[in-house]
Amino acid sequence: MSLTQRVGWRRGVFALAVAVCIAWAAIAVQSVKEIALVIGEPWEDMRQRSSAVIDPAIPGHSWFNIPKSDARLRFTDPQYGFVTPLARFFTVSFTDELVRNVRMSPQIEPLLLDDTLKVVLDLQKQWRKAGWTPIRIKEDPPFADTPQWRARLRDVDKGGTSYWQAGNQYQAMLVVGRFEDNKRPEEERYLITLALAKPWVRP
Incomplete structure (x- = not known):
């Protein structure tokens, strides 16, 4: 050759x-499976749009369903949309066959602090870019990668919460706290909780 x-x-x-x-x-x-929705839309519209499988709503009831696999949330509002990482804990609630709210942990396992901050800061970045604004900032300021925030999150009695609002249409609550991971008892692991619904707290 x-x-x-x-x-x-x-x-x-x-x-x-x-x-x-x-x-x-x-x-x-x-x-990558996803649940693609907006709050208040018909449940079947959400099911048809999503690549993750989720059961039908129960007519005349208020309840919730869980995706059949790990899935990320794609919030499809044309102005306020955003995407989360994959989630293992993920519930979508309905009332009268309409999407009522979402409660999820945008992670598939408890995370180290650096990785936790990456997730919450990316969500906040997406929200700011899409026009969401932080509310109740005196009591619950947005998360930041600062020594003060890191110390607060490491404190098992404190943790952190941040509220965000999209116009007068939606609110999001982001919560971070220490989590005792039995698989890694020697490591500091954290759990993120994201709740999304129509506004339910005063700004």
Whole structure:
């Protein structure tokens, strides 16, 4: 095999490897399940739009259902939309076959503090960009990666809460607290809770 042939063969192998990596990445993205919704819409609209499987609503009842797999939330409001990481704890409530609220932990396991802050700061960044505003900031300021916030979150008796509002349409509550992870008893792990609904607290 000549030098030119060897160079061409190596280029071909490299191009094939790149193509395989791109294909795997595309498959991975497509395989991420999501619940795509807006608060107040018909339950069946949410089910048809979502790639994650969730049971039908029960006519005439107020209750909740849980996705059949880990799933992320895609909030599809054209102005106030955002996306969460994958969640294992994820409930969507309904009343009269309409989506009423969401309560979830946007994570699939308890996280270390650095990873916890990445999640909550990314959510806050998405909200700010989409026009959400923090409320009740005197009592519950937005999360930040500061020594003061880190110390507060490490305190098992404190933790943190932040409230956000989208116009007069939606509110979000973000809560972070220490979590005793029996699988990793020597590590500081944290649980994030996100609640989303029509406004329920005064700004």
